[in-house]
Amino acid sequence: MPSSKTKHCLAFEHHDHRRCQSQLLSAARELCHSRNIRLTERREQVLQILLQSHQPMGAYEILGQLNRNPEASNIAPPIVYRALEFLLELGLVHRIECKNAFIGCVHPGHASTAQFLICKGCEKVAELDNPTTSLQQEASQVGFMIDHSVVEITGLCAECQAND
Amino acid sequence: MPSSKTKHCLAFEHHDHRRCQSQLLSAARELCHSRNIRLTERREQVLQILLQSHQPMGAYEILGQLNRNPEASNIAPPIVYRALEFLLELGLVHRIECKNAFIGCVHPGHASTAQFLICKGCEKVAELDNPTTSLQQEASQVGFMIDHSVVEITGLCAECQAND
DNA sequence: ATAAGTTACGTTATAATATAACATTATGCC
DNA sequence: GGCATAATGTTATATTATAACGTAACTTAT
Ligand SMILES: [Zn+2]
Ligand SMILES: [Zn+2]
Ligand SMILES: [Zn+2]
Ligand SMILES: [Zn+2]
Numbered sequence: 001m002p003s004s005k006t007k008h009c010l011a012f013e014h015h016d017h018r019r020c021q022s023q024l025l026s027a028a029r030e031l032c033h034s035r036n037i038r039l040t041e042r043r044e045q046v047l048q049i050l051l052q053s054h055q056p057m058g059a060y061e062i063l064g065q066l067n068r069n070p071e072a073s074n075i076a077p078p079i080v081y082r083a084l085e086f087l088l089e090l091g092l093v094h095r096i097e098c099k100n101a102f103i104g105c106v107h108p109g110h111a112s113t114a115q116f117l118i119c120k121g122c123e124k125v126a127e128l129d130n131p132t133t134s135l136q137q138e139a140s141q142v143g144f145m146i147d148h149s150v151v152e153i154t155g156l157c158a159e160c161q162a163n164d
Numbered sequence: 165m166p167s168s169k170t171k172h173c174l175a176f177e178h179h180d181h182r183r184c185q186s187q188l189l190s191a192a193r194e195l196c197h198s199r200n201i202r203l204t205e206r207r208e209q210v211l212q213i214l215l216q217s218h219q220p221m222g223a224y225e226i227l228g229q230l231n232r233n234p235e236a237s238n239i240a241p242p243i244v245y246r247a248l249e250f251l252l253e254l255g256l257v258h259r260i261e262c263k264n265a266f267i268g269c270v271h272p273g274h275a276s277t278a279q280f281l282i283c284k285g286c287e288k289v290a291e292l293d294n295p296t297t298s299l300q301q302e303a304s305q306v307g308f309m310i311d312h313s314v315v316e317i318t319g320l321c322a323e324c325q326a327n328d
Numbered sequence: 329a330t331a332a333g334t335t336a337c338g339t340t341a342t343a344a345t346a347t348a349a350c351a352t353t354a355t356g357c358c
Numbered sequence: 359g360g361c362a363t364a365a366t367g368t369t370a371t372a373t374t375a376t377a378a379c380g381t382a383a384c385t386t387a388t
Pocket of ligand 2: 120121124158159
């Protein structure tokens with residue numbers, strides 16, 4: 001689980017993902033409840049789909065999973081994109097720009113400053129948990145006011161290097 | 165012009181862009197010549213289009229400019245994407261992931277470690293010229309081997325803050 | 329409770345971005 | 359020239375995303 005002390009890289013560590021998943025879902029519910037915002041069934045469905053793994057998913061892949069359910073089939077793209085928009089704004093989900101894909105946030109709360117390690121081997125994406133300040137320093141040195149940052153490092157995780 | 169000593173942010177500084185443009189074009193020609201790689205007319209056309217400004221352009225925008233030329237019209241997407249692929253591999257052009265767009269590299273040579281400040285006001289994109297090491301440290305602390313990194317900071321440049 | 333206002337969802341169509349597959353032309357080498 | 363290779367051209371289609379408009383569900387006021 002996320003910790004602010006030690007250097008964690010959840011996605012690349014073996015862990016009880018069921019627990020990980022249910023904790024993140026609870027956190028999402030609590031966040032919405034506390035802010036008096038509606039985590040509707042659709043929105044929760046999309047979040048749950050993203051929380052199934054630490055691999056990012058495309059919008060149409062999410063759509064496919066929603067439509068795999070025999071009852072209530074034939075859902076169309078806007079529904080998924082709207083749920084994603086909601087979840088992104090709350091910081092419950094992040095967009096992986098270099099893959100046009102989406103992933104559940106493992107440290108819900110901080111919306112605009114996430115950083116990711118993206119493994120080309122196992123395709124998992126780990127969210128770093130310390131918002132590096134050096135970029136902010138760089139930016140402020142030239143008088144730039146940061147609104148949103150995208151930091152996506154692609155390569156091979158330790159395990160995939162070993163298994164090559 | 166790019167310098168490795170002072171902290172520059174070319175796109176946001178007033179400068180003689182004609183000169184900037186022609187220097188970058190020359191640098192590209194020299195790079196290709198020295199490596200015995202063919203900077204064909206098409207490839208150079210696409211590069212020149214990207215060097216027109218410090219704003220990124222979508223592939224179809226580039227396509228539009230190519231087709232604006234009355235002779236040799238009706239060029240199709242693959243041509244642009246192939247030229248871009250060539251230029252990206254050489255590091256003469258970068259892809260701005262969060263905009264699905266492309267921009268000429270202002271420090272030709274370093275392909276995979278660029279960092280950008282993207283202004284929402286003037287839509288210019290500045291390429292930082294010191295590859296920050298803190299990210300690499302982060303990555304190596306968890307045994308991650310970096311292949312390619314995307315660092316895109318969106319916000320407002322100093323001038324756009326003043327003009328708000 | 330009902331009406332009005334708002335938010336979320338559903339539906340259809342289409343826009344914007346990107347690539348697959350194959351034909352043609354240009355270039356370099358023998 | 360004849361051959362191999364690389365680059366370009368062409369057609370069709372895949373993938374990702376949004377516009378526009380209608381319906382249903384929730385919220386609040388009377
Ligand atoms: Zn997990
Ligand atoms: Zn891996
Ligand atoms: Zn310039
Ligand atoms: Zn600006």
